[in-house]
Amino acid sequence: MSSRRDSATVVETTPVGEARYGLMGLPDVGLVGPITVGHIIRFLRMEECCHVESDLLPPVVVVHEGLPKSPVRVFRKDDLLAVTSEIPIHPQAIPAIARALMEWLESKRIQLLVSVSGFAVQNRLEIEKPLVYAVGSEEPLKEIISGAGLELFEEGFIVGTHAYMLGESKSRRLRNILLLSQSHLNYPDPEAAVSAIQALDGLLGIKIDTTELEEESEQIRLMTRELMKRTAQTMRQMGKGQELELPAMYR
């Protein structure tokens, strides 16, 4: 039996009914997830509806407009639920946080969860427009991925929160697509987020103007340095470097 000490709960601050799509943007490679989801939340003027509580999270509150808030929060607009975090999720907290979010999203009967992340590439400086790859939790999602004009991520390692979520989605039979935008590893990468947003248009049919994100990309890189620094340390702790390893010859 799990206790509060080793579990997490999604607390609804305003009642949330069923929704069609879930969007996940947690701090990871190049902060692609939080930058993407943060822009969508602002553009669609999504409203905060829930937050995550867990003793596994560090004792941190974020003060916005004079009010303390949990750093891991959920926003809603119409049929879309978006999860984002202002702190990196420590490796030990990943299973509980991921499980709580998946359970909650499942209870909202979402039809598709799209997680957004970056995938570090060594030659990022030479890439004008980052490509977006995708991997789904089950076979039929391959068709949706190719239908959206996205490249399938065929072979390789995925480490961290999204790895856990893909596994959890598979066992719950909750349809989950992970978007991996080519990105810097340890620098915030708003250009990779622009590519991810364009990929989301193909997948979910949501039109998001990226002009503001492109115009403010340099300010975003400056404003997210501290989060990137903390996230980089967390990624090292979880062995994120394995994503850069070549796949084994045999299987």
Added chain:
Amino acid sequence: MEKEVSWWRSSTRRFFDEFEELRQEIEEAFEEIALERPMWDVAESALEPLVEIHERPNHIVVMVDLPLVRKEDIDLKIGEDSLVINAEMREGVRYRRWGTYQKECEFGCLKKHIRLPVDVDPDQTKATFRRGVLKLELAKRERKANP
């Protein structure tokens, strides 16, 4: 004899494991200290940029994220074991409603003092600046042979 070899092997392995653990602990302690240090200095109106350092067989690669900076505004001072970067931003970054005494402060440059893991030859430095990222390739100083 075989027993002695296996004892020696396991003792050596234990020593290296303990050494590796100690090395990791020291590394983590330094990371903790670096994490808790603020990445800004109100007195100097300076922000600290993100830096990555990679060691290659013959050189050190230092990459510095310098958004809002023009190439001509980067001032570099390269020494044998350290380098100092001072880059003016083409527009200031203003923070409003943030914290307490830092309310309404503006930062106009990016500054960083980097201690290099090995000695380098400052005269053999290759620098490129692309998409707001400065990349420096610093040649390792060759060790002088013992007389």
